[in-house]
């Protein structure tokens with residue numbers, strides 16, 4: 001387990017009780033697994049928002065880019081994310097779009113609007 005998931009697991013399993021659950025398919029999901037999913041998803045969110053902020057910062061250098069959606073590109077990409085692959089958004093619109101769902105592995109790449 002990654003360190004951030006271990007810390008989250010400690011919180012989830014804390015004094016308030018175990019936050020394990022049964023998912024919509026009837027599968028038991030231990031608190032540790034929930035913590036892992038939460039940590040992975042939030043790291044993707046932080047990474048995506050950091051990318052967008054960097055694209056925004058480039059405006060100071062007269063580098064104007066939009067944000068292009070990329071997926072992990074493998075056979076585990078969900079249909080919703082696959083549909084968005086290659087879509088281009090203004091940075092303002094792009095904010096908050098990734099992750100699209102829990103365990104989303106998508107990211108932004110810069111799309112040069114001046115090219």
Ligand SMILES: [Zn+2]
Nearest residue numbers: 081104105106
């Ligand atoms: Zn995705």
